[in-house]
Amino acid sequence: MLHRTNPVSHIQDKIETVYPFPPKPAPLTEEQKQTHIANIKRLLKEQDAVLIAHYYTDPEIQALAEETGGFVGDSLEMAKFGNRHPAKTLLIAGVRFMGESAKILTPEKRILMPTLEAECSLDLGCPADEFTTFCDAHPDHTVVVYANTSAAVKARADWVVTSSIALDIVEHLDSLEKPIIWGPDRHLGSYIANKTGAEMLLWHGECVVHDEFSADALRKMKSVYPEAAILVHPESPASVVELADAVGSTSQLIKAAKTLPNKQLIVATDKGIFYKMQQLVPEKELIEAPTAGAGATCRSCAHCPWMAMNGLSAIEQSLTEGGEKHEVFVDDNVRVKSLIPLNRMLDFAEQLQS
Numbered sequence: 001m002l003h004r005t006n007p008v009s010h011i012q013d014k015i016e017t018v019y020p021f022p023p024k025p026a027p028l029t030e031e032q033k034q035t036h037i038a039n040i041k042r043l044l045k046e047q048d049a050v051l052i053a054h055y056y057t058d059p060e061i062q063a064l065a066e067e068t069g070g071f072v073g074d075s076l077e078m079a080k081f082g083n084r085h086p087a088k089t090l091l092i093a094g095v096r097f098m099g100e101s102a103k104i105l106t107p108e109k110r111i112l113m114p115t116l117e118a119e120c121s122l123d124l125g126c127p128a129d130e131f132t133t134f135c136d137a138h139p140d141h142t143v144v145v146y147a148n149t150s151a152a153v154k155a156r157a158d159w160v161v162t163s164s165i166a167l168d169i170v171e172h173l174d175s176l177e178k179p180i181i182w183g184p185d186r187h188l189g190s191y192i193a194n195k196t197g198a199e200m201l202l203w204h205g206e207c208v209v210h211d212e213f214s215a216d217a218l219r220k221m222k223s224v225y226p227e228a229a230i231l232v233h234p235e236s237p238a239s240v241v242e243l244a245d246a247v248g249s250t251s252q253l254i255k256a257a258k259t260l261p262n263k264q265l266i267v268a269t270d271k272g273i274f275y276k277m278q279q280l281v282p283e284k285e286l287i288e289a290p291t292a293g294a295g296a297t298c299r300s301c302a303h304c305p306w307m308a309m310n311g312l313s314a315i316e317q318s319l320t321e322g323g324e325k326h327e328v329f330v331d332d333n334v335r336v337k338s339l340i341p342l343n344r345m346l347d348f349a350e351q352l353q354s
């Protein structure tokens with residue numbers, strides 16, 4: 001196994017200084033919430049729209065998606081749901097790359113987002129021009145990019161993957177003896193390289209939420225809850241993954257919560273996941289895994305600051321205002337190119353299931 005990283009460093013510093021975290025949405029009173037919810041329900045019907053929310057959005061957004069016939073899932077499941085749902089408008093509560101993926105897959109639909117300013121540190125840390133230069137320097141490599149990238153980066157890739165299918169796709173490519181360029185999450189890339197033994201060149205990106213989980217603090221927590229199982233998303237550092245009883249994507253962790261016999265679960269991923277996880281295992285105690293504490297650079301405390309921008313007020317605004325603040329557009333040339341690796345993943349996922 002070859003396991004190297006690209007020369008880009010200090011991505012975290014760059015994200016902190018160039019892309020400061022957004023302010024948290026203003027808190028709403030219960031009455032304001034109920035008014036927004038009623039308005040959103042009416043507008044969804046009037047506009048033949050469906051709300052599709054990621055597991056990391058706030059619980060009230062996930063509940064609203066479920067209540068209105070929408071969907072809650074990981075980014076692969078969100079894309080698949082949007083693809084097959086007949087609604088003319090898809091309202092994507094998540095971060096920008098998820099809205100872009102929906103537009104790439106269903107260009108005939110109107111794709112709305114509560115805000116187009118909901119970023120992702122992985123996407124921000126992988127600019128298309130720098131990534132293209134990196135790929136061009138290794139023309140014999142198959143380029144595999146995580147879904148958490150811009151449409152332009154996807155357009156440069158041979159494969160798009162999500163965390164739920166990345167291992168299977170890299171195993172497949174490795175069986176064909178293809179060396180791989182992996183971008184942008186270095187922790188997930190390392191995890192997959194170690195699991196598969198594949199030859200991978202890694203881009204040096206990271207998720208600001210998962211990168212902050214701390215192995216030392218987790219060990220201390222485990223000593224307080226010795227019977228608890230530890231569930232870890234592989235965007236976390238290797239030292240944290242090593243302590244896990246289950247490692248996987250959001251959907252895989254939710255399934256693990258059910259199948260593991262433990263009554264207490266320490267969960268190292270964005271705490272938005274607790275909503276669906278607790279629905280599935282109401283009898284179990286879910287415990288937030290600790291981050292690095294006072295010294296941590298992450299200011300989100302295990303909750304993605306960009307996912308938190310998907311508030312009720314912004315959702316209602318997207319339906320009343322639409323337009324350039326809320327509607328997702330993707331350049332046609334980029335869209336056509338990025339559709340190829342995205343469809344490759346979806347076809348591969350279908351074959352896996354059949």
Ligand code: SF4
Binds near residue numbers: 095120121122270307
């Ligand atoms: S939790 Fe991390 S990977 Fe997910 S959207 Fe936020 S910054 Fe990106």
